[in-house]
Amino acid sequence: MSQFSVTSPATALLHLPYLERYWRRMTAAAAAPDSGEWDLDNTLLAGLHINLREAATFLNRRPAPALAEFAEWILSVNGGSIDEARLHRLRMALDGQPVGPPAGTLDDVPGLTAEELAHWEEHGYVVVHDAVGTAAREAAAETIYGFLGASPNDPASWYGKLDAATIWVPLYRHPALTSNRSAPRVMRAFADLWDREDLWPIVDQAGFNPPERPGWRFPGPFIHWDMTLAAPHIFGVQGILYLTDTPAEQGAFCCIPGFHRRLPDWLHSLPAGTDPRQAIRSEPGLVPIAGRAGDLVIWHHALPHASSPNRGRLPRIVQYMTLRPTRWPYTAEWM
């Protein structure tokens, strides 16, 4: 009798390094202190094309899902299978082996210029022009309109499906959005800033911020940080891809340029007992960053930032994105 083994896709997933450890921690009855592996959580989920919050929601159910159920769910949200090249790269990375960029090589891809890097150092953000091509950003914008059941030519349709409390659009894995996350210019810009190529596109949402009108007021996000304010303030980046032209008044992304350089002093200058996340609301200097369709704004996560009310004629349509290396130092304490 010939010997052969058949490995089901779910079994292959179960052998992925770190998956079981992550599942065990997330399904534990009591919340564990920081595991020191939050970076690996991001890498695991990015490699599996899963959003961090989506995974937490699935695993926080009680009774907790079994490991095999988790693996089946991962496969099902990936359309039933994950291609072996993607799994192989993830396996290597989680095993501590060196890996290259998410796809292809970045050697011939134009990176950030000396001026752009100098702008980054000084202001803490950079606008990467033509980060994705015309067809790619048009496909992504069309996908977002389609998801919302809206149409660019019908303003009445822009407000229909929006939950009044948010401009986020929970669209995670549409191919038009997935491919933008690893577009060569996108990857190269993030690689230049991290100075590494072992990057993982985090699965983030899209955004739709229509013009304000009676019955629709901009719901935020108002000025905030997504990072901990506890020291040390470790390097990190966030990004937003404008899928359509975004003049300053059309709900553009806003930030306080240069704040990444003065964050520690600013924190020390606050009177005892002040909540920095409240205090930042009265800080001057928040400016809108306009951009053309296809521009990617990347900012240092120490910049306080916000979106803004759309006082233009057209919706602002975006894709949020960031790429992170397999492992990176981070500050575990949340403040």
Ligand SMILES: O=C(O)CCC(=O)C(=O)O
């Ligand atoms: O949508 C925007 O312009 C702001 C994005 C933002 O606040 C965030 O990504 O944390």
